[in-house]
Amino acid sequence: xxxxxxxxxxxxxxxxxxxxxxxxxxxxxxxxxxxxxxxxxxxxxxxxxxxxxxxxxxxxxxxxxxxxxxxxxxxxxxxxxxxxxxxxxxxxxxxxxxxxxxxxxxxxxxxxxxxxxxxxxxxxxxxxxxxxxxxxxxxxxxxxxxxxxxxxxxxxxxxxxxxxxxxxxxxxxxxxxxxxxxxxxxxxxxxxxxxxxxxxxxxxxxxxxxxxxxxxxxxxxxxxxxxxxxxxxxxxxxxxxxxxxxxxxxxxxxxxxxxxxxxxxxxxxxxxxxxxxxxxxxxxxxxxxxxxxxxxxxxxxxxxxxxxxxxxxxxxxxxxxxxxxxxxxxxxxxxxxxxxxxxxxxxxxxxxxxxxxxxxxxxxxxxxxxxxxxxxxxxxxxxxxxxxxxxxxxxxxxxxxxxxxxxxxxxxxxxxxxxxxxxxxxxxxxxxxxxxxxxxxxxxxxxxxxxxxxxxxxxxxxxxxx
Numbered sequence: 155x156x157x158x159x160x161x162x163x164x165x166x167x168x169x170x171x172x173x174x175x176x177x178x179x180x181x182x183x184x185x186x187x188x189x190x191x192x193x194x195x196x197x198x199x200x201x202x203x204x205x206x207x208x209x210x211x212x213x214x215x216x217x218x219x220x221x222x223x224x225x226x227x228x229x230x231x232x233x234x235x236x237x238x239x240x241x242x243x244x245x246x247x248x249x250x251x252x253x254x255x256x257x258x259x260x261x262x263x264x265x266x267x268x269x270x271x272x273x274x275x276x277x278x279x280x281x282x283x284x285x286x287x288x289x290x291x292x293x294x295x296x297x298x299x300x301x302x303x304x305x306x307x308x309x310x311x312x313x314x315x316x317x318x319x320x321x322x323x324x325x326x327x328x329x330x331x332x333x334x335x336x337x338x339x340x341x342x343x344x345x346x347x348x349x350x351x352x353x354x355x356x357x358x359x360x361x362x363x364x365x366x367x368x369x370x371x372x373x374x375x376x377x378x379x380x381x382x383x384x385x386x387x388x389x390x391x392x393x394x395x396x397x398x399x400x401x402x403x404x405x406x407x408x409x410x411x412x413x414x415x416x417x418x419x420x421x422x423x424x425x426x427x428x429x430x431x432x433x434x435x436x437x438x439x440x441x442x443x444x445x446x447x448x449x450x451x452x453x454x455x456x457x458x459x460x461x462x463x464x465x466x467x468x469x470x471x472x473x474x475x476x477x478x479x480x481x482x483x484x485x486x487x488x489x490x491x492x493x494x495x496x497x498x499x500x501x502x503x504x505x506x507x508x509x510x511x512x513x514x515x516x517x518x519x520x521x522x523x524x525x526x527x528x529x530x531x532x533x534x535x536x537x538x539x540x541x542x543x544x545x546x547x548x549x550x551x552x553x554x555x556x557x558x559x560x561x562x563x564x565x566x567x568x569x570x571x572x573x574x575x576x577x578x579x580x581x582x583x584x585x586x587x588x589x590x591x592x593x594x595x596x597x598x599x600x601x602x603x604x605x606x607x608x609x610x611x612x613x614x615x616x617x618x619x620x
Contacts (some may be wrong), residue, residue: 170226171206174219174250178197181209191252192233194242196298198499198545199241199583200332204231204251211256213329213337213368220366221335223250230333232362234275234301238308239500240581242361244276246615254303260284261369269288269326269343271371273301281372290374293318293409296577297483303367308579309359313482316402316535317409318375320577325358329369333607343371356602361579362613364606378441381409382451383469383478386438386458387431391415391518391530393461394434395439395511398534400457402507406450410439411535413517414480418489418529418542425488427480431465436534437482439475489529489542496527496544499553503567504576513570514539517563526555538576565590580617588617 174182183189184206194201205228210216222229229249236243245251257273260281264270265288273283279299281292296305296312304310306328313322318324327341340353357364369467388394393412398411413436414422420432436458440450455466481488490498505513514530521528521541531538542565543556564574564587574580574587588596600618603610610620 167205167226167228170222170228170250172475173222174206174208177218178208178215181211183207183209189251191424192231192236192253193245194243195236195238195240195243196500197241197581197583198497199244199581201241201243203247204245206231207233207251207253209253210258213257213282213331214499216252216254216366216368216415217331217335217337219250219252220331220333220509223611224609226328227609230362230366231613232303232366234304234307235277235299237296237298237300238304238581239502239578240575240583242308242579242581242613242616244582246582249611249614254366254368255301257303257368263288263290264343265290265374268374268376269371270374271327271369272302274301274306274368276302276372278302278305281563285374289377291377292324292372292376294321294324297486302370304371306358306367306370307361309577311533311536311538311577313410313439313479313533315411315533315538315577316411317407322355322358324373325354325370326366326373327371327551328354330357330365330367332365333609337368341371359579361581363603363617364612366612378443380444380447381439381441381475382447383410383437383439383475384451384466385430385435385464385469385478386466387419387433387435388458389433389462391434392511392515394436394461395514397454397458397461397463399507399510400460401454404453404457404537406453408438408450408454408535409441410437411533411602412437413457413530413532413539414482414485414533414609415523415530417492417595418485418531421488421492421613422481422485425484425491428481429469436463437457439479485529485531486542489544493527493544493546495546497547499543499545499556499560500578501541501543501563502538502575502578503564503572504587505567505570506512507537507570509570509572510534510537510539512571513563513567516566517541517559520559520562524555524559526552526559528556528559533577536576537572582615585615585619
């Protein structure tokens with residue numbers, strides 16, 4: 155676990171805070187509880203509170219705050235819902251946190267074009283509730299009800315990525331406030347363009363280090379005619395993963411394929427009061443026409459049977475599917491409940507699908523030989539999986555062992571032409587792994603950072619060291 159970078163030793167910039175107080179009144183807070191809340195996320199990483207929090211309500215207000223911070227050379231840290239997992243919102247050098255949760259308007263929906271524009275504070279559930287009567291939906295589902303600005307900033311994905319892609323594929327344009335307070339729009343609404351640098355992709359995944367995202371234009375999709383979900387246990391993790399690989403290589407457009415190992419299934423059963431088999435299990439979801447879903451189901455059942463997976467349990471109604479996927483989304487909290495008083499550390503790697511079985515098998519062997527508690531889950535349809543270490547916060551030896559296993563897993567994934575993070579992002583928690591993954595390309599990222607943020611005020615200490 156990486157410790158936060160050394161915070162500056164000077165006192166918070168009182169003249170700046172006074173200026174912000176005059177401008178924003180009660181929407182600027184220096185209360186300890188508010189600052190503390192905005193300096194931590196859902197991760198195990200050490201939090202670091204900002205010096206003050208501004209609750210912005212419009213792009214121009216964000217620009218105003220950034221301009222003042224730039225003039226005083228004070229850090230700026232964007233904040234959505236605080237559900238990130240690598241210390242993204244920790245104010246490592248103090249500074250001003252800009253909370254965009256009140257920027258929560260859906261600005262435009264174009265059903266004919268299958269797109270919409272939202273403010274950065276709109277969450278994915280809020281958007282889908284707004285779209286409910288249009289016959290459209292937004293598919294990216296990282297589990298948490300994260301803000302769409304935050305999901306864009308961390309290049310989030312989740313359970314539906316195997317069919318619908320990640321935020322990278324589903325963001326069409328952005329409105330961004332740069333480090334000097336300028337406001338830019340990165341693209342138009344056209345589905346493709348060859349006009350200049352792809353600035354949209356530059357800011358997707360930039361984690362607030364290049365600018366503050368204030369508006370997002372997104373792709374939308376028609377709600378499928380038929381949806382079917384299923385759960386199927388397997389005799390081993392290898393058998394489950396081999397089923398996934400065969401399904402993907404056969405080109406079956408399955409919407410979701412999630413893997414939970416036996417420990418995680420035991421936790422889910424106890425937490426959600428379910429009675430699934432305590433065995434490595436795949437969660438499936440199929441989208442399409444009624445006939446198309448039938449064909450997908452038949453083929454996947456055939457592939458699963460070849461690996462010993464025959465006891466399918468189906469969820470066809472909306473209520474049944476919601477219960478099934480809520481159990482999957484609650485997996486992390488279910489694992490924590492196995493050990494009351496514990497802390498969780500969620501990891502994240504992604505490898506090419508052809509190396510997935512090997513990577514998971516070697517990681518499971520490391521766990522079998524270790525004394526730490528951990529469960530394995532994964533969005534295995536795109537080669538992405540996680541360990542959730544369940545640690546006693548009073549036992550440093552457990553944290554040291556989890557760190558050892560995590561480091562080994564990450565370097566194994568990189569050696570397999572994979573990545574140190576498939577969806578959690580870098581923050582400061584995975585900063586050191588980027589050297590092994592990107593080599594000299596990291597120096598290019600640093601040049602971009604310096605060009606757009608010469609004073610290093612935008613979420614400093616994340617992604618690249620300057």
